[in-house]
Amino acid sequence: MTIYYCNTRKHALNLFSVLVLFLMSWSIVNGQEKIRFKTVVIDPGHGGKDSGAQGSKANEKDIVLNVALKLGEYINEHLPEVKVVYTRDKDVFIPLDRRAEIANENKADLFISIHANYISKPSVYGAETFVLGNHRTNEQLEVAKQENSVILYEEDYSVKYEGFDPNSSESYIMFQLMQFAFLDQSQNLAGIVQDQFTNRVGRKNRGVKQAGFLVLRKTSMPSILVELGFLSNKVxxxxxxSEEGQTYLASALFRSVRDYKTQFELNNGIEEVKKKEKVTYRVQVASSPKKLSDNARVYSQFPNVWEYIENNKFKYTTGETSDYNEILKIQDDVRTKIADAFVVAFLGEERISLDKAQTITK
Ligand SMILES: [Zn+2]
Structure with missing residues (x-):
């Protein structure tokens, strides 16, 4: 009798531990499923009394604010589930350490600092994206020095930044292992941004680089600092x-965030991301090196006109269906007005070939 009782208890205990283990693993799996990309912090560099780099016609602080606001608008429009937080959305001065704090307080999944470059050689141009790390060349160190020197506008900077001297090369040794945990993800995003700038916006690719940027130092999430181009280069x-230039740059950054988010969620086991991206067909009716205005003819001529950017051009489509036979009928109609209109295919918002579209939908 006693033995029987003991056995039952043992058995019950075993069952209990199995149940605990089961619940633990269930919550881990379930918890993983819930790791979604929720928040992005967009940081337009400089502002207020700090105008940043000065070109012959414009200040860095104004250009980067415009691009940042456009990027935020695109995210709000196309990825409404993502929260956009700006470190500044107007012309005000924000200390560097406050920018990182805003990202941390909001538990951002990504921090993007947007800047424009300046160098004494006017022939130098191109876009580059930095992650926090050790500079490999003096040129990289110079960019960091230039961006970090804005702390001199802050009264108590030597206290706040623990004696950091933005102009002394020695100060940069302290950056060694900072942000190491996020280096891979940051570099991954930086690579996506540079690809977008190069392949979709026609920028010269100056590559993904590392340097000691104070603004990235205390962020606890993947972080990048983008240098859109050189204000010291006239072109x-x-x-x-230009409005088009800012639109191109912001939409390239938007696509980078979107692609990074998709990868991030796939890595965290969110399979539905894949399903969301379905193939659609449209009929292309116009293409222009400049963005068409809202009262352009194409908008009154066709219903449901949709704009996308590819190879440095704004392209316009009408109609939208996932049925290939249906789009062929729409194409016939459109061709009564524009003889050389043609069908284009998309996966999500990415243009793909008709062959690929048909392989996917088979
Ligand atoms: Zn800057």
Whole structure:
């Protein structure tokens, strides 16, 4: 009798531990499923009394604010589930350490600091993206020095930044292992951004680099600092000042965030991300090196006009269906007005070939 009782208890205990183990693993799996990409902090560099780099016509602080706000708008429009937080959304001065704090307080999944470059050689141009790390060349160190020197606008900077001297090369040794945990993810995103800038916006690719940026130092999430281009180069300055240039740059950053988010969620076991991206067909009716205005003819001529950017051009489509036969009918209709209109295919918002579209939907 006693033995029987003991056995039952033992048995019950075993069952209990199995149950605990089961619940633990269940919650881990379930917890993983819930790791979604929720928040992005967008950090337009400089602001207020700190105008950043100065070109012949424009200041860095204004260009980067415009691009940042456009990027935020695209995220709000196309990824409404993602919360956008700006470190500044107007022309105000924000200390560097406060920018990192905003990202940490909001538990951001990503921190993107947006800047424009300046160098005494006007012939230098191109876009580059930095992650926090050790500079490999003096040129990289110079970019960090230039961006970090804004702390001199802060009265108590030597206390706040623990004696950091933005102009002394020795100060940069302290950056060695900082942000190491996020280096892979940060570099991954930086690579996506540079690809987008190069392949979709036609920027010169100056690559993914590392240097000691104070603004990235205390962020506890993957973080990048983007240098959109050089204000010291006339052509690039003109591009960055223009509405089209800012739209191109912001949409490239948007696509980078979107692609990073997809990868991030797939890595965390969120399979539905894949399913969301379905193949759609549209009929392309116009293509222009400049963005068409809202009262362009194409908008009154066709219903459901949708704009996308590819190879440095704004392209316009009408109709939208996942049925290939249906789009062929729409194409016939459209061709009565525009003879050379043609069908284009998309996976999500990414243009793909008709062959690929048909392979996917088979
Ligand atoms: Zn800057």
């Amino acid at each position: 690039e300055e003109k591009f960055m000042i």
